[in-house]
Amino acid sequence: SFATAIGSEGVNLYALTAGKELIAYDTTTSTVKWKVKVEGLGVDSIVCEAGLIYVNAGSFYVINGKDGGILLERKSISYEGFMRTKPLLTDKRVFSCDSEGNLYIFNKSNLNMIQAINLEEDVMVNFYYKDKVIYIPTIASNLYALDISLY
Numbered sequence: 001s002f003a004t005a006i007g008s009e010g011v012n013l014y015a016l017t018a019g020k021e022l023i024a025y026d027t028t029t030s031t032v033k034w035k036v037k038v039e040g041l042g043v044d045s046i047v048c049e050a051g052l053i054y055v056n057a058g059s060f061y062v063i064n065g066k067d068g069g070i071l072l073e074r075k076s077i078s079y080e081g082f083m084r085t086k087p088l089l090t091d092k093r094v095f096s097c098d099s100e101g102n103l104y105i106f107n108k109s110n111l112n113m114i115q116a117i118n119l120e121e122d123v124m125v126n127f128y129y130k131d132k133v134i135y136i137p138t139i140a141s142n143l144y145a146l147d148i149s150l151y
Helices: none
Strands: 003-009 012-017 021-026 031-037 045-049 052-057 059-064 070-074 093-097 102-107 113-118 128-130 133-137 143-147
Touching (some): 003 052, 052 093
Antiparallel strands (some): 003 012, 012 021, 021 031, 045 052, 052 059, 059 070, 102 113, 133 143
């Protein structure tokens, strides 16, 4: 199956396939380290940080980069049933958004979900983050600016 998203950290390359398989590849030894099956519909994206892989593959996942263990799986609550944005990582939080504008906020240290905020509009592209404000464009031509300093 072809790759739909790719990410890397250190010597590891991570590829998510159209068949919803996440593959870890060691670039120094040219070997596959592990494979794990994920599920869901929609846009795929990967962000890697500190040995963790944050994956939107329909559902939102946090996966251990060392062994492929699934640390968190959060299914979308949207009608279409898939996540759409690339996960956004800050010092303390992880943000992800589904196709209907449900913004999920997770505690980065323990991966507990803190809150889900319904923007009630379809979100098509990634967030932009600057100075503790997340900017979220929607297909209704609105741009939300959320101050996340309290998070």
